[in-house]
Amino acid sequence: MTSPDIYKAASRHEHEGQAARIACILIADFALAAVMRANPELRERPFALTRNSERRGAYSAHSELSQVSAPARALGVRPGMTVAQARALIPEIAVINASPVAERAAADALIDVAESISPVVEEAVPGCVWVDLTGSERFYRQARGDGKTADSTRNPDDIGDGDEACVTVEEEIAAELARRAGRVGLEAAVGIAADKEIARLAARCGGARVIGTGREREFLNWMPLDLLDLGVNARGDDLELMLKRLGIRRLGDLAQLDARAVGSRLGSHGAELMRLARGEGSARVAARPRAEVFAEAIEMEYGIETIEPLAFVMRAMIARISERLQMRGLVAGDITLSLGLADRRRDERRVAVAAPTIEVRALLTLVTLNLEAAPPPAAVETIRLTIAPRAARPAQSDMFLPPAPAPEQSAAMSPQTAPASAPAINGIARMVMRTMRPAEEVEVMCMRETPEFVRGANVCARVVSAAGPWRRQGEWWAEGANGEADNVAGRDDVRATVAFAPAAYARDYYDLALADGGVYRVYCDLYSAKWFVDGIYD
Amino acid sequence: MRCGITPVDKLIGGGIVRGRISEIIGHPGAGRTSLAAAFAASITGRGEVAAWIDAAGNFDPESIAAAGVDLARLLWVATPANPSRSGARPVDNFAGARPESARATDHSDHYVTNHYVADHYVEGRPYYAGKRPASAAVLKAAEWILVAGGFGLVVIDCGGLRDCNGWAGTFTQSAALRLAHGAERSGAAVVVIAAHQMCGTFAALSLMLSRRRTCFSRAGAGAPALFDGLTVEARVMRNKLGGSGGAATWSALADPSCAATPESALAPGRLQRHESHASRESANYAGQRVAAR
Numbered sequence: 001m002t003s004p005d006i007y008k009a010a011s012r013h014e015h016e017g018q019a020a021r022i023a024c025i026l027i028a029d030f031a032l033a034a035v036m037r038a039n040p041e042l043r044e045r046p047f048a049l050t051r052n053s054e055r056r057g058a059y060s061a062h063s064e065l066s067q068v069s070a071p072a073r074a075l076g077v078r079p080g081m082t083v084a085q086a087r088a089l090i091p092e093i094a095v096i097n098a099s100p101v102a103e104r105a106a107a108d109a110l111i112d113v114a115e116s117i118s119p120v121v122e123e124a125v126p127g128c129v130w131v132d133l134t135g136s137e138r139f140y141r142q143a144r145g146d147g148k149t150a151d152s153t154r155n156p157d158d159i160g161d162g163d164e165a166c167v168t169v170e171e172e173i174a175a176e177l178a179r180r181a182g183r184v185g186l187e188a189a190v191g192i193a194a195d196k197e198i199a200r201l202a203a204r205c206g207g208a209r210v211i212g213t214g215r216e217r218e219f220l221n222w223m224p225l226d227l228l229d230l231g232v233n234a235r236g237d238d239l240e241l242m243l244k245r246l247g248i249r250r251l252g253d254l255a256q257l258d259a260r261a262v263g264s265r266l267g268s269h270g271a272e273l274m275r276l277a278r279g280e281g282s283a284r285v286a287a288r289p290r291a292e293v294f295a296e297a298i299e300m301e302y303g304i305e306t307i308e309p310l311a312f313v314m315r316a317m318i319a320r321i322s323e324r325l326q327m328r329g330l331v332a333g334d335i336t337l338s339l340g341l342a343d344r345r346r347d348e349r350r351v352a353v354a355a356p357t358i359e360v361r362a363l364l365t366l367v368t369l370n371l372e373a374a375p376p377p378a379a380v381e382t383i384r385l386t387i388a389p390r391a392a393r394p395a396q397s398d399m400f401l402p403p404a405p406a407p408e409q410s411a412a413m414s415p416q417t418a419p420a421s422a423p424a425i426n427g428i429a430r431m432v433m434r435t436m437r438p439a440e441e442v443e444v445m446c447m448r449e450t451p452e453f454v455r456g457a458n459v460c461a462r463v464v465s466a467a468g469p470w471r472r473q474g475e476w477w478a479e480g481a482n483g484e485a486d487n488v489a490g491r492d493d494v495r496a497t498v499a500f501a502p503a504a505y506a507r508d509y510y511d512l513a514l515a516d517g518g519v520y521r522v523y524c525d526l527y528s529a530k531w532f533v534d535g536i537y538d
Numbered sequence: 539m540r541c542g543i544t545p546v547d548k549l550i551g552g553g554i555v556r557g558r559i560s561e562i563i564g565h566p567g568a569g570r571t572s573l574a575a576a577f578a579a580s581i582t583g584r585g586e587v588a589a590w591i592d593a594a595g596n597f598d599p600e601s602i603a604a605a606g607v608d609l610a611r612l613l614w615v616a617t618p619a620n621p622s623r624s625g626a627r628p629v630d631n632f633a634g635a636r637p638e639s640a641r642a643t644d645h646s647d648h649y650v651t652n653h654y655v656a657d658h659y660v661e662g663r664p665y666y667a668g669k670r671p672a673s674a675a676v677l678k679a680a681e682w683i684l685v686a687g688g689f690g691l692v693v694i695d696c697g698g699l700r701d702c703n704g705w706a707g708t709f710t711q712s713a714a715l716r717l718a719h720g721a722e723r724s725g726a727a728v729v730v731i732a733a734h735q736m737c738g739t740f741a742a743l744s745l746m747l748s749r750r751r752t753c754f755s756r757a758g759a760g761a762p763a764l765f766d767g768l769t770v771e772a773r774v775m776r777n778k779l780g781g782s783g784g785a786a787t788w789s790a791l792a793d794p795s796c797a798a799t800p801e802s803a804l805a806p807g808r809l810q811r812h813e814s815h816a817s818r819e820s821a822n823y824a825g826q827r828v829a830a831r
Binding site: 428430432433434437465468519535536538 | 576768791
């Protein structure tokens, strides 16, 4: 189903009168969450954000804190304090400038999480995404294996049980959304309801909350106002405080008031709140086109001059994009790396990925090799990493052979990323051959086609043990090889095209342990019937 | 610097020493190159860079890579090939130039005591590049690499290096001294593969390898035989940093992944196996070899 078909299907549900089900994925303190996602080491540390329009890292002691992490809040630091005040309370507090690029990357990741569940997704603000789940519970019910009881065989008398089953499936979807958000480094709250705003209110309660069909009014009546973060109205009055003075603590209390009176006293914010309290929100999710480029960006406080710490930072970025791609069933194609340098220049480079993969290690190795080949001319302050998505390649298994490694695990993807085999497994070395260049011609005496004695300029000994032969034959298909002779060197089974294709070869290889103590690799050239020593195992 | 082969690492006190010369000596086929490749695999596996000076043109990149060496971190230095191995004629058969005359005209000949003039090929025609011995080129390359620095391991493979008479010479004292000083200054471990001791007293470690057993196996009666590998005895001939005379046995296999444990690697009974006691038989056929020549 193509994207326009999906959007048509979404609108068709509305026309058919099917009850809309909308999920809201909400990230609390989104700017903080985006910074923590880019710097996971900050999760346990008290830190705060400032919003300076000046250069990154250039905040003063009088800069105001815009947002404060939970550990810092627990120790008394609040938004609006200056950096100096925060440091007086917590000397080790980290103060970081808010990062718009990190927020954009986190918002894109959140949209990818939503699109992994349903194609109809709308972004309200960065950190809040609506997903249209209408009808999608059928897929999950079928995926769980109880699809037979879902619709076709459901008894009309069991509507209640069916709704309960539906709620259970939606709870699973909500939990799955939260889990997938965690995979891309975001702690999300999920709410599912029949309306966008009610779903958002459900998400504001935290965790995963499902408001069943027909129970919206009950939920709105219960909804405490202090969970809404009402802010101030146009005149600068604190709405929550004003409503509390009027004895209104829940949305249900507000819904019982006269709408005009609320509008005249509280302004447009009050009227908006009134509509919310009465459940007069929109149920339509405006779908957006799917993202085709996956990007992650990070701004660092200080420039990075060496490859190793740069690779450390990029590993986390690649891992996050890899998770996003995996959720969409895609793999990584070519990588575009855009580095912002300390001297205000930009370093743009493109890293080709021969075999699309989501292996973080392989992708990181490719990027690192590219950087090592041509290091950035100055310290790196910002990194933007964009990966072009590719469809995963299906691999055809052989009927008779054991399954081969997937293409992305193949060492042939890139010679640089081929994992070096262990030099010694359990204390056993790997045998190495010493090649002779060119191969040394020798005389070999055979008995019943088994080598018995080898004589040459540097080798002259009896054969003690022999293994082989293994035939190598090739290039007989080369240009000019358009005929076959009957017999070569007395062997009927060798294709004789040497007269037509000079590059053609046919050799029988043997491993011969000779009486002089060496184990040699010897081959017989079937075209010339000559024997050569190829090398010695040493 | 460990090689990863436990018996050898234990024997030499944990590995070879950086900034010193270590010699791996033995007859061709005794497992010298496999042991040096294990050291190279260990060093490149840690992200360091190694150099392999291939004096005789025997370097096989395919099997070296299979031994675990990261070729992207290995500098392969090819020097003039050994004429006795490469099939080219000795120099005195070419132009009548004798080793003595080369010694008289070339100041670099003090690197080797028993030297020959190596042939170089340029555009398919042999010529004599200053009548310099191949060993001199090897030592010059080693000096340049050690002076350049940045290498964790420098392998000098003189294993197949022979003169026109089939006799492999040794480094002179001054050449070995310069090599030892270069290793000490650069901090690189220098491993010399040779048929016998090349650096004399300047080597910190001399490890003599000898083949104990050659194993072929076949999966069953009538099945084709396969070459499994060697069992090698390593004996410490000289160790400035530890005791001498100790010995250990280890295995070098064509496919180590088939062996679950070192004990089972070449243990009898795994397959129908026949061993070649070639060391005994070589004595029996020595006369025949001479007669054949």
